[in-house]
Amino acid sequence: MPNPEKEKLHVAMFPWLATGHITPFLHLSNELAKRGYKVSFLLSQKAKNLVQNQNLYPDLVNFHVLQVPHVEGLPPETENASDIPIFLINLFSLAFEKMSDLVEAVLSDLKPDVVFFDNAFWINDFAKKIGFKTVCYNVVSAASIALAFVPARNVQKGRNLTEEELRKPPRGYPSSSVVLRKDEAKSLAFISFEFGGMSVYERIISALKGCDAIAIRTSKELEGEFCDYISRQFQKPVFLSGPVLPEQDQTPLESKWKEWLGGFEKGSVVFCAFGSQVILEKKQFQELVLGFELTGLPFLIALKPPLGTNSIEEALPEGFEKRVEGRGVVYGGWVQQPQILSHPSVGCFVNHCGFGSMWESLRSGCQIVVVPHLGDQILNSRLLSDHLKVALEVERGENGWFSKESLSGAIKSVMDGESEVGSLLKRNHSKWKAVLGSPEYMTKYMEDFIQHLYEL
Template identity: 60%
Template sequence: MALSSNSKFHIAMFPWLAIGHMTPLLHLANELAKRGHTITYFLPKKAQLQLQHLNLYPNLITFHTLTIPHVDGLPPGTETASDIPIHLCTFLTEASDLTQDQVELAFIAKKPNFVIHDNVHWMPQFVKQFGIKSICYHAVSAATVAIAFVPGLNLPKDRPITKEDLSQPPPGYPSSKVVLLEHESPALMMISQPMGKNITFYERLIKAKKESDAIAMRTCQEFEGKLCEYIATQYQKPVFLTGPVLPGEDMKTPLEDRWANWLGGFNPGSVVFCAFGSQFILEKDQFQELVLGFELAGLPFLIALKPPTGCATIEEALPEGFEERVKGRGVVYGGWVKQPLILKHPSVGCFVSHCGFGSMWESLMSDCQIVLVPLLWDQILNTRQLAEELETAVEVEREKNGWFSKESLCKAIKSVMDADSEVGMKVKNNHTKWKEILGKPEFLNGYVDRFVQNLHDLDGAKQD
C-alpha cells in the first residue's frame, strides 16, 4: 500500500565502495533524515569508521556492516576502492556482489520502502521479491552517464569494442563543449573492461538503470538539465535530481591543528592546495613534474597525494633537493586531509584538482580559484563543464599522452593567481556567481524536497 504524502520512508542505501561514492550518498542520507526519514546504510567496517563522523542523525541513519568476502585477485583485507589500485576494482566489485545473502537478511528484517543503489546491476530484480522499489543513483556527472552509459551507444555484440566505436558522442548527445577530444576518447575503452564476474562495466551500468524503477542524479537542472533530459529519453525512465547534496552547515568537525597552524602562517588567499582524490596514484615521473610545477610557481603550497607508483613514501619520491628548496613555503603530504575544511581556510586561494565530481562541487562552493588536471575520462568531462561551459576554471594544458609539464602547470596556476590576470578575473567572477546560486539554502533544500516528493510519487505508482 502506498504511503500518504506526509508519511516517512525507510530507505536502504547501497553505495559503490569508494569514498567518493559513499560520501555523497551519506550526505543525501543526512538530508533525508533531517526530514524524518529512516535510513539503513550498507558499508564495510573500515568505511564505517572513516565516515561515522559525517552521520549527523545516528538516531535515524543506521550503518549496516557488510563483510566483504575474499575473491581471487583481491588483496586480503580489502574493503574499499581506496585500498587498491584502480585496475583491481573489478575484483572488489565481484566481492561486493557476493554480499547478496547479507543484504537479503537485512531487507527481511527491516522492510525498507526503497533501495537507492549505486549501479548494482542485480539489485532491481533482487528487491522485487520484497516489494521494494529501486532507484539507480549516480554520484558522477550526468555528462559521464550520457556519453558512456546510454543504450544509444549501440555497442557491438559480435566483436570487441574498438576506439572507433567510441570516437564520437552517442546520437542526440546534447553538448558540443562537454566532450572528449579525439585523442582522449580511447580512455572510454575502460567501459568494455570486466567489472565484476562475467560482466563488463558498460553492461553492469546499463542493466542497473534499465531495470530500476527510476534513476537519480547528483546534479541540478541549472547545471546539467539537458543532459539529464537526454538520459531520461534514452532510458524511458524518470530521472530524479537531488542537487549536489553537499555537507550541511551543521558539520562541526574542525581542521586539524597541524594544518590550521601551518596555513595560518600565510597571507589570505595566497596558498595553493592540491589533491587528486582517494584512488588515483600518479607515476613517479608525473608526480615529480607536478611538485616541480608548484615550486616553479613560487607560491606557498600544500599538496596531499598518495605516494606514486613504486614508492612506499612521499619523501622517497620527491626530486633531489626539493624539500630544502621549498622549506617553509611548501608541504607535500602522503596522507588523507579534510579537503572541504582546507578549502574554507582563508589562506587558501587556489585549488588544483583532478575534478572528480565531489571535488568539483566542493571547489564551486569555495572561494578558491580553480585549476584542473583531469586524470580519467569522467574527470575530463567534469573539467570541460567548469572550464568550457561555465568558464569558472582553467584546465592545465597536456600532451596527447595525457601528461603535463611543470611549465604548463605553473602557467595555469599563475594565470588565475596573478592579480592583474584577465583570465583570473573572468573565472573568479563566473565562479562567484555560481557559488551564490549554490550557496542559497532554498536552492539545495528545494532539490531535496522535490526528491522526497519524487519518492512519494514513485511509491504511489502502480506496481508492475
C-alpha cells in the same frame, strides 16, 4: 511539498563501496533524516569506521555492517575500493557482487519502501520479490552517463569499441555539450572491459534499465540537457537531488595545518589534492611538484605516494625539499579538504575534478585549476572550464601527461588578479558560489526529490 500526513518512507542505501560513493550517499541520507525519514545504510565495517562521524542523525540513519567476501588476488580484508590500486577494481567488483545473497537477506528483513544503489545492478532482481522500489542514484556527472552509459552507445557483447567509436558521441547526445578530445578517448575504453561474464557497460546499463527511477547528484542549471537526454534514452523519470552539499563541518582544522597556513598572506597558498584513488607515476608526480616549485607561490600538496614507492619523501626530486623549505609542503596522508579550502590563506585549488571535489571547489572561494585523469573527471573538467567558465584546465601533451611548465602557467594565470583569465573565472565562480550557498536552493531540490519518491 510532500504531504506531512503521509506515512514517512523507509529508505535503504547500498552504494558502491568506495569513499567517493559512500560519502555522497550518506550526505543524502542526512538530508532525508533531517526531514524525519528513516534510513538503513548497508556498508562494510571499514567503510562504517570511515564515515560514521559524518552521520548527523544516528537515531534515524542506521548502519548495517556486511562482510565483503574475499576474492583471490585482492589484499586480505579488502573492504573498500579506495584502499586498492585501480587495476584491482575488477576483482573487487567480483567480491562486491558476491555480496548479493547477504544484501537480499538484509533487505528482506528490513522491508524498506525504496532502495538506493548505484553499481549493485542485481538489487533490481530483488525488488518485486521483497516489495520495494529501486532508485539508481548516480554520484558522477550526468554528462558522463550520457556519453558512456546509454542504449544509443550500443556496446555489443564480446567486442571492444575503437578509440574513434568511443570518442564519437552516441546518437542524440546534446549538441551543445563538450566531449572527449581525440587523445582522451582511451579513458572510456574501460566500458568494454569484460569480467565475470559481463562488461562494465552491461553492468551499468542493467542497473539503469532495471530500476524504477534514475536519480543523479546534479542540478538542472548545470546539466539539464544531459538529464533530459538520459530520461529519453531510458524512458523513465530522472530525479535530481541537487549537489547535496553537506553542512559546513565545524570540526576545527588540525593545528599543524592551521599554524602553517596562518603564516601566509590571504589568498596566497595553492592547495592540491587528487582524491582517494588517483596514484601518479613517479615521473609525473615529480613533474607536478616541480610545477608547483616553478610558481614561486606557497603550496600544500596532499597526494598518495606514486606507483612503486613507499613514501612521498623517497619520490621527491633531488634537492626539492631544501629549495621549497618554508613555502611548500608535500604530504602523503589524509587531510581535511573542506577546512583547508575555507582557510583564508588558501587562494587556489588544484584538483582532479572528481564529482565530489568539483562541487567542493564550486562551493569554495578559491580559484580552480583542474587536472583530470579519468573519463568522468575529464567531462567534469569540461563542465567547469568550457561550459561554466569557472576553472582552468591544465594542458597536456600528446602522451596525455602535463609538463611542469603547463601546470605552473595555469596556476600563475588564475592567481594573477590582474589577468583577464583570472578575473573572468573569479567573476563566474562568485556567481555560482552565491547560488550554491543559498539555503533555499538546496531545500527546493530536496523537497521536489522527496515528492518524486512518493510518486513512485
